[in-house]
Amino acid sequence: xxxTELSSGINAEYGGFLYxxxxxxxxxxxxxxxxxxxxxxxxxxxxxxxxxxxxxGKAVRTEINLEAIISADLVTAAVxxxxxxxxxxVSPSQIIIICLLEPLAMKINEHIVVHFLxxxxxxxxxxxxxxxxxxxxxxxxxxGIKPRNIPEENRQTSYLADTxxxxxxxxxxMFWPSFNGSLLYDDASVQQRVVVNTYxxxxxxxxxxxxxSNLVHGKLNILEVQNATLAGGVSIGMSCxxxxxxxxxxxIGGLAGVLSSVGYGKIAGCMxxxxxxxxxxxxQLHGIPGIFGAxxxxxxxxxxxxxxxxxxxxxxxxxxxxxxxxxxxGMIIASVLVTMAISFVTGLLxxxxxxxxxxxxxxNKLLIDEMPFFEKDDEPTVYHTxxx
Numbered sequence: 001x002x003x004t005e006l007s008s009g010i011n012a013e014y015g016g017f018l019y020x021x022x023x024x025x026x027x028x029x030x031x032x033x034x035x036x037x038x039x040x041x042x043x044x045x046x047x048x049x050x051x052x053x054x055x056x057g058k059a060v061r062t063e064i065n066l067e068a069i070i071s072a073d074l075v076t077a078a079v080x081x082x083x084x085x086x087x088x089x090v091s092p093s094q095i096i097i098i099c100l101l102e103p104l105a106m107k108i109n110e111h112i113v114v115h116f117l118x119x120x121x122x123x124x125x126x127x128x129x130x131x132x133x134x135x136x137x138x139x140x141x142x143x144g145i146k147p148r149n150i151p152e153e154n155r156q157t158s159y160l161a162d163t164x165x166x167x168x169x170x171x172x173x174m175f176w177p178s179f180n181g182s183l184l185y186d187d188a189s190v191q192q193r194v195v196v197n198t199y200x201x202x203x204x205x206x207x208x209x210x211x212x213s214n215l216v217h218g219k220l221n222i223l224e225v226q227n228a229t230l231a232g233g234v235s236i237g238m239s240c241x242x243x244x245x246x247x248x249x250x251x252i253g254g255l256a257g258v259l260s261s262v263g264y265g266k267i268a269g270c271m272x273x274x275x276x277x278x279x280x281x282x283x284q285l286h287g288i289p290g291i292f293g294a295x296x297x298x299x300x301x302x303x304x305x306x307x308x309x310x311x312x313x314x315x316x317x318x319x320x321x322x323x324x325x326x327x328x329x330g331m332i333i334a335s336v337l338v339t340m341a342i343s344f345v346t347g348l349l350x351x352x353x354x355x356x357x358x359x360x361x362x363x364n365k366l367l368i369d370e371m372p373f374f375e376k377d378d379e380p381t382v383y384h385t386x387x388x
Contacts, residue, residue, distance in 0.1 A: 017168025018084075018226065019280065023158040025088045028370035032095055033080060039099045040079050044072035044107070051107040055115070070182045074124055075103045077179075078132035081286045082347070085136025087279035088154070088368030089145050093360040098139070098350060105346040106131055109339055118328075119335040122194065123180035123237025125293035126339045133287030134340050135347035140277050142351015145367070147272040154368040165226045176202055176233035180240045194240045198233055201240075201253025205232025208257035216265045224264045227285040231260035234286055235293030238332075239300050252296045256289040263288050279368065291336060298332040301325050 019029030048071070049062040062068065079102050083095070090098065110127050113119050121127045181194035209228035213221045232253025239252065263284030271278060278284075302325050355361060366372055 017171065018165050019087065020168075021157050021161050021165040021223075021226070021280070022088065022154075022368055023156050023161055024154050024369050024371075026161055026164075026370070027374055029087065031374075032083065032092065035092065035095060036079050036083055036099055037076055039096065040076040040103055041069075041072045043100060044075045044103050047075075047104045047107045050104065051111055054108070055111055066185065067183070070185070073182070074128050075106050077124070078106050078128045078135070079103065081129060081132025081282050082136035082139060084280035084282035084286075085133060085278045086139050086143070086145075088370075089140060089143060089277075089279065089362060090354070091360040091362050092373060094354040094362075097354050097359060101346070101350050101353075102132075102135055105135070105342060109342045112338060112342075113335045117331045117335045117338065119331050120241070121238045121294075121335075122183055123198070123233075123240045125234060125237035125290045125297070126336055128290075129234045129237065129286035130290030130294070130336075131339055131343040133282045133290065134343040135350075136282055137276065137278065137287070138344040138347025138349075139351040142348045142353075143355055144351075145277045146275055147277050149364040150277070150367045151365060151369075162222050162226070166222075169226045169229060172230055173202060173206065173233075176230065180233065180237055184241065190241050193243065196246075197240045197242070197244070197249040198236055200246055201232035201236035201249040201256070202230065203232070204250045204253035205229060205235070205257030205260070208254040209261045212258050212261035213265070216262065221265065223281065224261045227281055228257055228260035228264055231256040231285060231289040234289040235296065237290070238294050239297035242297070242300055242304075244300060244304065248300060252293065255296075256292055259292055260284050260289055291340070294332055294336045298329045301328045301332065 019033055020026045022029065045062050045064060045068065048068065049060070052062075053059050079099055082098065082102060083090075086098075106127070109131060113121070113127060177195040177198035180198045181191040184191045184194060206229040209224060209231065210220060213224040213228065232249075235252050235256035236249050239249070242248075264281055267288075268278065268281055268284060271283070304325070353359075362372075
């Protein structure tokens, strides 16, 4: 129960604070986050039933239990990450269509990775974080969003908005271990290992991200402080349950912090120069660290003994009696490639679909502007109570 509350709370808080960073899209970031949380959680239960029907040919009633709730929360997190990439580019009706299509694509990818490639990803390095980021990149390309079309004043932040986002960063930083360990609620010993490894990784990314930001810019960049400090939690997701020495999660998290910080400082600008738009920088926080974390997990698999590895996570235990470290290495790499392909292609198709005018597209002049979607008065609203 505690794991469910924390994973659901992290999803709601994620957009409630981190997506409040833009001066002209503060309400949009918060309110549309709630819309995504509510709709995706309900729709995911239907998607689970449909995906089981596709792969097994049997229409089995979906049981709503603790595992189903946590799984829906992880799917919702991926859609929230996608919303971060397309932040301010989509209307409420377009968001609803995304919420209907992306969870289905994600559940199909999850089934392939877990049941056919036999890869475990407890913290969702690729199944949640990388999938959401690359789906979002495909979505924005399909929508035809060009950085030059976005009004510069709409991209501005404010001191108060950035402060709210920093509060979100601190809360996420504290509770990220609970998110990574949510699916392992029935195994206290492994869940403890997840918590320890995640804390080590996210502490390391906090330090390296701040140091890297200062080295690159000469001062701390607030965007990197808000996001890159969390990269360790993303990158350790796949290997958080592994039985490894403490220096391993510290190294993985530390390198992820550097990669994410450099991504915000250098790679984001390069992406915009070639016409790829990521409004909230989800690629740098979720996409790059997620892929890096999967490759790091693959290296850990190769360099440890079978007993060490399988004792940490028995999901792939001797599928055919010939499962080896190198075979699992190949499965993880294949899982990364499959996830990137499915997420990007389905995101691209989704982007083409919601460009249809009937979906309520957003005019270029109103990109990252919530004005068309909310009632706003110049004067503060006064509420009067009537006495009986």
